[in-house]
Amino acid sequence: xxxxxxxxxxxxxxxxxxxxxxxxxxxxxxxxxxxxxxxxxxxxxxxxxxxxxxxxxxxxxxxxxxxxxxxxxxxxxxxxxxxxxxxxxxxxxxxxxxxxxxxxxxxxxxxxxxxxx
Amino acid sequence: xxxxxxxxxxxxxxxxxxxxxxxxxxxxxxxxxxxxxxxxxxxxxxxxxxxxxxxxxxxxxxxxxxxxxxxxxxxxxxxxxxxxxxxxxxxxxxxxxxxxxxxxxxxxxxxxxxxxxxxxxxxxxxxxxxxxxxxxxxxxxxxxxxxxxxxxxxxxxxxxxxxxxxxxxxxxxxxxxxxxxxxxxxxxxxxxxxxxxxxxxxxxxxxxxxxxxxxxxxxxxxxxxxxxxxxxxxxxxxxxxxxxxxxxxxxxxxxxxxxxxxxxxxxxxxxxxxxxxxxxxxxxxxxxxxxxxxxxxxxxxxxxxxxxxxxxxxxxxxxxxxxxxxxxxxxxxxxxxxxxxxxxxxxxxxxxxxxxxxxxxxxxxxxxxxxxxxxxxxxxxxxxxxxxxxxxxxxxxxxxxxxxxxxxxxxxxxxxxxxxxxxxxxxxxxxxxxxxxxxxxxxxxxxxxxxxxxx
Numbered sequence: 001x002x003x004x005x006x007x008x009x010x011x012x013x014x015x016x017x018x019x020x021x022x023x024x025x026x027x028x029x030x031x032x033x034x035x036x037x038x039x040x041x042x043x044x045x046x047x048x049x050x051x052x053x054x055x056x057x058x059x060x061x062x063x064x065x066x067x068x069x070x071x072x073x074x075x076x077x078x079x080x081x082x083x084x085x086x087x088x089x090x091x092x093x094x095x096x097x098x099x100x101x102x103x104x105x106x107x108x109x110x111x112x113x114x115x116x117x
Numbered sequence: 118x119x120x121x122x123x124x125x126x127x128x129x130x131x132x133x134x135x136x137x138x139x140x141x142x143x144x145x146x147x148x149x150x151x152x153x154x155x156x157x158x159x160x161x162x163x164x165x166x167x168x169x170x171x172x173x174x175x176x177x178x179x180x181x182x183x184x185x186x187x188x189x190x191x192x193x194x195x196x197x198x199x200x201x202x203x204x205x206x207x208x209x210x211x212x213x214x215x216x217x218x219x220x221x222x223x224x225x226x227x228x229x230x231x232x233x234x235x236x237x238x239x240x241x242x243x244x245x246x247x248x249x250x251x252x253x254x255x256x257x258x259x260x261x262x263x264x265x266x267x268x269x270x271x272x273x274x275x276x277x278x279x280x281x282x283x284x285x286x287x288x289x290x291x292x293x294x295x296x297x298x299x300x301x302x303x304x305x306x307x308x309x310x311x312x313x314x315x316x317x318x319x320x321x322x323x324x325x326x327x328x329x330x331x332x333x334x335x336x337x338x339x340x341x342x343x344x345x346x347x348x349x350x351x352x353x354x355x356x357x358x359x360x361x362x363x364x365x366x367x368x369x370x371x372x373x374x375x376x377x378x379x380x381x382x383x384x385x386x387x388x389x390x391x392x393x394x395x396x397x398x399x400x401x402x403x404x405x406x407x408x409x410x411x412x413x414x415x416x417x418x419x420x421x422x423x424x425x426x427x428x429x430x431x432x433x434x435x436x437x438x439x440x441x442x443x444x445x446x447x448x449x450x451x452x453x454x455x456x457x458x459x460x461x462x463x464x465x466x467x468x469x470x471x472x473x474x475x476x477x478x479x480x481x482x483x484x485x486x487x488x489x490x491x492x493x494x495x496x497x498x499x500x501x502x503x504x505x506x507x508x509x510x511x512x513x514x515x516x517x518x519x520x521x522x523x524x525x526x527x528x529x530x531x532x533x534x535x536x537x538x539x540x541x542x543x544x545x546x547x548x549x550x551x552x553x554x555x556x557x558x559x560x561x562x563x564x565x566x567x568x569x570x571x572x
Contacts, residue, residue: 012381013331013338015385017156018156018252022386022388026377048491050491051489052489060403062405064406064419065383065407069387079552080156081157081547082549082551084442084476084478084512085480085489085510086482087486091336092488094338095488099488
């Protein structure tokens with residue numbers, strides 16, 4: 001049973017367009033893509049950010065890249081110069097997502113395997 | 118088979134010129150694209166132009182050209198840039214001066230006018246255009262008296278015309294960043310308006326190049342420690358044929374090009390990957406494939422395109438008040454507790470001064486200013502902080518309101534909790550410019566291509 005941060009199994013980058021922030025996330029090991037597809041849902045990402053992201057979170061899947069693009073509305077406190085945040089351009093939002101803790105990582109993967117058997 | 122190499126020389130206004138200079142020397146490129154404009158850059162440039170009519174463009178570009186123009190002319194490297202910002206003609210004048218001073222012969226500067234439509238707004242509104250905010254649905258009337266700039270995000274065609282007419286350098290304002298790179302590719306390969314897949318490939322070439330070092334090892338989350346010689350980070354080169362597309366860099370530079378560095382850039386600031394909209398083409402990245410085909414060389418395949426809409430996006434910046442950010446540092450012991458107490462003192466004083474704010478934030482740099490509520494602020498972390506910087510930011514409607522907090526920070530070194538350290542001088546009040554996202558029908562915009570021959 002392992003407790004991992006998302007950063008241990010994924011990498012990504014974040015950016016801004018106005019008050020919308022997008023974070024792309026890719027599985028470090030392609031084998032983890034299916035697990036991430038199950039685990040890293042838009043709902044879970046929205047819940048993770050809590051107050052930081054006021055609007056909806058949409059997830060787009062890009063299986064050929066073993067990755068996802070999360071588009072988060074009203075995520076940057078108004079965005080650009082309106083925002084009073086230190087990181088008004090959302091450059092550190094990817095790392096904020098990457099600190100998500102995944103409990104029982106091995107178990108979840110085993111669970112997947114069991115289903116396949 | 119025809120092969121065209123384009124370098125991405127600038128990621129933003131304020132980027133280092135080193136990457137671009139290296140590309141000219143060592144990149145074996147035929148074109149160099151230099152992007153200077155982010156979402157709010159034009160508003161800042163317009164403010165500069167209002168203060169000084171000869172200002173309002175990216176002067177960095179002229180400096181860069183002082184260094185590279187002669188070598189570019191010799192090697193027939195054509196330079197394409199949106200450095201013209203809000204004062205394209207003045208940028209052309211300044212580049213002409215450089216060319217004359219360096220005695221470079223037969224030089225043609227291409228430029229495109231017509232993206233700045235602020236003065237045409239009333240006339241267009243009379244014709245019935247409402248420029249509704251795409252987020253809120255509101256009509257633009259409510260910000261009319263506060264508008265700073267109105268510019269059209271246009272596509273590659275007028276730039277291509279300048280290249281066709283022999284321009285050594287093309288200077289434009291607010292075309293899309295990616296059009297700077299699509300224009301020479303469409304010219305070289307004679308891509309037509311309905312070659313959607315090819316145009317989409319050209320747009321993505323631009324997308325991969327327009328952020329400079331971000332695809333060659335900069336901001337590389339996958340494994341930043343693996344990026345060698347970051348002090349000499351190579352800027353990216355796209356190698357394109359009529360039916361293939363590679364990202365690479367020079368051997369002599371630092372950095373890397375890997376599948377992962379390309380992945381992180383390809384979805385950067387993209388929303389729906391199957392529907393990436395530009396004025397030239399709508400790009401579908403949903404089945405894109407990346408493959409490392411050699412050292413620092415990645416092939417990008419399976420990009421699809423389809424027709425773009427009949428509208429251009431507009432970049433409208435409008436005045437939305439003022440903001441000021443203040444800092445005060447505290448050291449161990451009890452750094453966080455002292456900083457919190459200082460914040461409390463400031464807040465009480467501001468209340469007495471009857472400060473009226475639109476918004477306010479209190480954060481602690483070194484603890485939670487980036488990850489905010491997600492930061493670890495457990496007692497274990499907080500009690501052991503060596504130092505922390507109190508950051509107070511306020512946004513106000515009136516400048517005088519913002520000023521109320523400015524003189525109150527430094528005195529806390531003598532009048533507040535012990536060990537406070539003030540740095541950076543008194544905080545500067547900044548104008549807040551907000552964006553009004555909206556569209557304009559393409560046929561309401563008149564873009565014109567020009568050539569100035571420098572004798």
